[in-house]
Amino acid sequence: MGRGRLSTDAIHGHEHKDSLGSHIPPIYLGVVYEYIDYEIGEAIFIDRGNYLRYGREENPTTRALERVVTKLENAEDALAFNSGMAAISTTLLNYLKPGGKIVVPMELYSSTFALLDNLSPKLSVKVEKVWPSAESIVKAVDSSTSIIFVEVITNPTNKVIDLEYLHKHLDLLDKVVLVVDNTFTTPILIKPIEYGAKLVVHSMTKYFGGHNDVVGGIIAGYRNITSALWEWRRMLGGILQPFEAYMILRGVKTLEVRFEKQSRGAQAVAEYLAEHPKVEEVMYPGLTKNPYYDIAKKLFERPLFGGVLSFRLKGSYNDVIMFMKSLKLIKRCPSLGGTESMAVIPSKAAAKFIDPEHRPKLGITDNLVRISIGLEDVEDIIEDLAQALNF
Numbered sequence: 001m002g003r004g005r006l007s008t009d010a011i012h013g014h015e016h017k018d019s020l021g022s023h024i025p026p027i028y029l030g031v032v033y034e035y036i037d038y039e040i041g042e043a044i045f046i047d048r049g050n051y052l053r054y055g056r057e058e059n060p061t062t063r064a065l066e067r068v069v070t071k072l073e074n075a076e077d078a079l080a081f082n083s084g085m086a087a088i089s090t091t092l093l094n095y096l097k098p099g100g101k102i103v104v105p106m107e108l109y110s111s112t113f114a115l116l117d118n119l120s121p122k123l124s125v126k127v128e129k130v131w132p133s134a135e136s137i138v139k140a141v142d143s144s145t146s147i148i149f150v151e152v153i154t155n156p157t158n159k160v161i162d163l164e165y166l167h168k169h170l171d172l173l174d175k176v177v178l179v180v181d182n183t184f185t186t187p188i189l190i191k192p193i194e195y196g197a198k199l200v201v202h203s204m205t206k207y208f209g210g211h212n213d214v215v216g217g218i219i220a221g222y223r224n225i226t227s228a229l230w231e232w233r234r235m236l237g238g239i240l241q242p243f244e245a246y247m248i249l250r251g252v253k254t255l256e257v258r259f260e261k262q263s264r265g266a267q268a269v270a271e272y273l274a275e276h277p278k279v280e281e282v283m284y285p286g287l288t289k290n291p292y293y294d295i296a297k298k299l300f301e302r303p304l305f306g307g308v309l310s311f312r313l314k315g316s317y318n319d320v321i322m323f324m325k326s327l328k329l330i331k332r333c334p335s336l337g338g339t340e341s342m343a344v345i346p347s348k349a350a351a352k353f354i355d356p357e358h359r360p361k362l363g364i365t366d367n368l369v370r371i372s373i374g375l376e377d378v379e380d381i382i383e384d385l386a387q388a389l390n391f
């Protein structure tokens, strides 16, 4: 498929062939597969180079989803997990080494920080948290660094990391593994492997699943790395189960139409809020005045900037609570990327594990609200915000 094309792979990339002629991969619930050659323990060969023996190792429905995401991310292989955090923890366990260092932006998904902060003393690993920019990340890399972990758009203040700049410093990245969490941007906006990432991770609970009804995660990347991670997945037991894989396969088929509508909705809401007298600041890279607009425009494959925006209300924390309580259509929930629009106060939820001394520098204050735009009519979302801001 050409650059920018994606839906054909999302729909047909599972490569399921069925003797009955069905073009939908079935949900394979079987957990064990009979050996063909008992002596050497071989069962049915599955394309990654492994055998289909046991449900903790492989499942054909899960494999169908992995084939789709491999194509969407222009990767060589993918491994699906039962949550985004299972994918991230398995990746980090593979790369964190005693005496080594991981470089991360000081703004990252909260549970990734919680995991790093809990693992690092046990494994004697240094976690260096730097300002979320490609320049600061490059400066922090030294000979002890084994891994850089970034999100393309940071959560919740929507800063954009310049992957092109990181890519230009490939001399450094050759010695370290760049892992990119592409959950907020999806392969519709960027394919991090094209910018030197060795691995891409997703919380498929968000845009891939897309309906707030399934939890899953995935790693896509080079086969030599996914083979090592396959062993970790088997040992840790985090493989995505077939029903969930089926649900996400179904979700991914409509990723493009959903993500486009959600991004257009977010743009309209950001523009509305930017003009609102009760709003101090809107953080959304699609606004031309946003400091990350130029980086986003340069990096993203389409003139879209994702479905999540944040804004700072003029007023106190109590005013923010009043606003949140007044929402009628938008749900007060901590997730994103699904059909329902959702609002959250990051300082009380998503940003809880961001170091308290970093939060004010990043702009994470108690009057900050994050909104994930769903698939409702954008006029209704704006009307809901307008009435809730009328406190």
Ligand SMILES: Cc1ncc(COP(=O)(O)O)c(C=O)c1O
Binding pocket: 083, 084, 085, 086, 109, 111, 151, 155, 181, 183, 184, 202, 203, 204, 205, 215, 216, 217, 335
């Ligand atoms: C950017 C990002 N990465 C990873 C995760 C973790 O994914 P999951 O909740 O599926 O474990 C999340 C969850 O919100 C996220 O927002």
